[in-house]
Amino acid sequence: MKHRINILIYALLITLTCVLLLDSIYFLPVLIFITLTFLVTLTLGVLFLKMNYFLPSLIRLKNKEVLLTFDDGPDPVNTPKILDILREENAKSIFFVIGQKAEKHPEIIARILSEGHLIGDHTYTHNNMMALFSTAKLIEELTKSQATLTKLTGRRIPIFRAPIGYTNPNFARALKEMNLHSIGWSLRSYDTINKDVNKLRKRLISKTKASDIVLLHDNLDISTTVLKDYIQESKANGILFASSIDIKKLQNG
Numbered sequence: 001m002k003h004r005i006n007i008l009i010y011a012l013l014i015t016l017t018c019v020l021l022l023d024s025i026y027f028l029p030v031l032i033f034i035t036l037t038f039l040v041t042l043t044l045g046v047l048f049l050k051m052n053y054f055l056p057s058l059i060r061l062k063n064k065e066v067l068l069t070f071d072d073g074p075d076p077v078n079t080p081k082i083l084d085i086l087r088e089e090n091a092k093s094i095f096f097v098i099g100q101k102a103e104k105h106p107e108i109i110a111r112i113l114s115e116g117h118l119i120g121d122h123t124y125t126h127n128n129m130m131a132l133f134s135t136a137k138l139i140e141e142l143t144k145s146q147a148t149l150t151k152l153t154g155r156r157i158p159i160f161r162a163p164i165g166y167t168n169p170n171f172a173r174a175l176k177e178m179n180l181h182s183i184g185w186s187l188r189s190y191d192t193i194n195k196d197v198n199k200l201r202k203r204l205i206s207k208t209k210a211s212d213i214v215l216l217h218d219n220l221d222i223s224t225t226v227l228k229d230y231i232q233e234s235k236a237n238g239i240l241f242a243s244s245i246d247i248k249k250l251q252n253g
């Protein structure tokens with residue numbers, strides 16, 4: 001993994017600096033520069049799933065279709081409205097649901113599956129401090145979400161999305177242990193930040209291109225409001241939305 005390569009390069013550069021520059025005036029500045037570069041790379045790796053720094057994540061489709069994904073549901077108000085729109089537009093999506101919300105709305109989980117969409121694991125609690133969890137605590141969290149989702153759906157849920165998209169070596173170990181495949185995104189809608197429907201619609205329409213995996217949230221009114229126009233205008237621009245999803249292809253990257 002890129003993280004291991006980065007550690008090896010860092011160790012090598014530190015060793016070389018110590019051997020070659022120990023008595024030089026450049027020793028300390030070079031040491032600080034190498035360390036800062038290492039730390040910046042590490043931080044970017046935590047923040048940007050797209051870098052595939054700690055673990056491999058699928059961030060684009062292999063074909064030309066665009067896959068819409070919805071995080072943080074199920075939501076009793078917005079998820080059914082989103083499902084209505086997806087049905088009218090014949091688009092299939094993945095809903096990365098939070099285990100404890102799913103438990104409260106089993107009928108929405110059943111509807112998502114019966115209409116040909118997929119369920120993904122988005123942890124049990126969606127604790128915002130999860131990036132600081134130990135591997136054991138992450139495994140405990142994922143064991144709970146997996147048990148909940150399996151009970152609700154009658155099947156194993158092999159695809160996962162990290163809350164806020166933050167990953168680290170603990171996530172890499174926990175996902176490997178739980179045999180879960182990370183699904184990222186190539187286009188972030190910023191629907192959690194954007195409060196202006198028109199701006200969000202324009203952003204989505206102008207940025208969406210073939211093979212994109214789009215990150216949206218089905219617990220937000222704005223995402224529901226924008227969805228139909230976004231899909232219809234994108235279709236008019238020649239965008240094809242996924243009309244079926246093969247989970248095996250997702251797992252294999």
Ligand SMILES: [Zn+2]
Nearest residue numbers: 071072163164
């Ligand atoms: Zn989330």
